[in-house]
Amino acid sequence: LSLRSRLSSLAGTLVLALLLVQGCGAPPEPPDRIFVDARIWTGNPEMPEATALALRGDRIVAVGTDDQVLALVGSGTRIEELGGRRMIPGLHDAHMHLPTRPTADLVGAAGVDDIVARLRAFAAELPDDAWITGRGWTPDQFPGQAPHRRYLDAAFPDRPVLITDRDGHLALASHRALDEAGVTGATPQPPGGEIELDPEGCPTGVLKEGPAMSLVSRLLPSPTAEESYAVLLSEMARFASLGLTALQMANAPSDPLWAALERAHEEGALLHRVRVAVPFRTDADGSALARWRDLQDSHTGPYLRFGIAKGMLDGTVDGGTAAMLEPYARGGGTGLPMWQADALNRMVARYDSAGIQVQLHAIGDRAIRMALDAFEYTSAHGGRPDARHRIEHLEVPAPEDLPRFRELGVIASTQAIFPTPDATTLTNYAPMLGSERAARSMPFRALDEAGAIQAFGSDYPVFPIDPLLGIYTAVTRQLPDGTPEGGWHPEQRITLESALRHYTSGSAYAAFREEELGTLAPGMLADFVVLSDEILGEAPEALLRTRPVLTVMGGRETWRDPETE
């Protein structure tokens, strides 16, 4: 085919799209890069599949067939053939947390020996007298499901060790750490927390909830600016290799982390678009709201933004602290909401009128209803239209509340990997709820059917951040080993395409960026991922062997697999 005949095959819609992007009259400038011979899942209902994409600067300028897009080639255009590989929009985590300090990753440790081995490997990088920290353990990793400092004391007799559990509600401190903090069997129990004691009245090392954990954690030295920056850079590099191009932090960053984010932004080192939250607090007065609103208005660039406030309405099902309408099946009450309804309604309305989106952690059906009620109250009292307030996690919504998400325009900020049927889910979570409520927990399909907009995230570091693993879980409700057969409450499984939408356009919508993020079409920001294997039309196990081979954010390569160059 000659260039002339290729040009003549250009679709009219493509020409029109180019003109819209580049302004009428001026001849379109050629793309910087063109990717051809791909299988592109665009997420754009007007052209769901394509084989080629062109970008210039940080934007997509064309999506179409190879012929259509090759017709745009100019003298400086680089062309890359993708060998039929699958391309999808950049993955966008709508709820995660960035760590501030280096810490050992204990998520998924095979047992207490593995925990100690991971802590040893981590400690080898530290000065001899430094605190050893880790996070992500679960009680079932310990013999008899009983975490105890004796395992830490045996391995690290002279070192202070403090490791927090997966959900962040428990910590385990070594003898030396308790010593340095002056915590003994005689220490008064802190209100709202517990220093666990053995039958002899000695601390087991387990510290429950913030007030007890902070007796020891307050001794941890602040990370230096360099440490925080190094952690940020290494985490971003890993996230990019997993296909992530955008992150929404579901908390206000610590000072060292904020400094690291600003420095990365200034140095052009951010590998993701990062949206940062501010706190949702009982004592937020006019000047605090104005200050947060200023941050929002002064960070409107493509990479680092504000715009949302994060609040907490309850705890977790595993801890029996999620606020439920009916008592837990294992006893222990209904959990307690952290807010009174009147105060919550007023404060949501207050943030809303300051122009700040609100995201509320609400896991139990009672807390979820309180959040929906507060958003309804706000909208009935002069609330802004299209405010897109959000509920985070919403693990056990009452079925009759599902339609309210669509009616009120409230975003369901769900976590793809939460229905993972691991030991904690099957032996603690489900029995806590009882069979009827367990069967309707993490109801991704019911939310879709109720017309809710779901934005997928990971809640990293509570769970692994890997979005393909999350998508596998949402699609199968199985562990990677394929158990349980048929999936845990399989009626709530969703399709792969739904899961992809929640992880791309759903997250973009939740951050008010659906006009430039989440789909691949002319004029959108050039954020996309090329995968090693086909995932669409394949068995879900394909997700487990598939890795990103190329991640592009704003036209720039943030990850390229060295083995597939």
Ligand SMILES: [Zn+2]
């Ligand atoms: Zn979270």
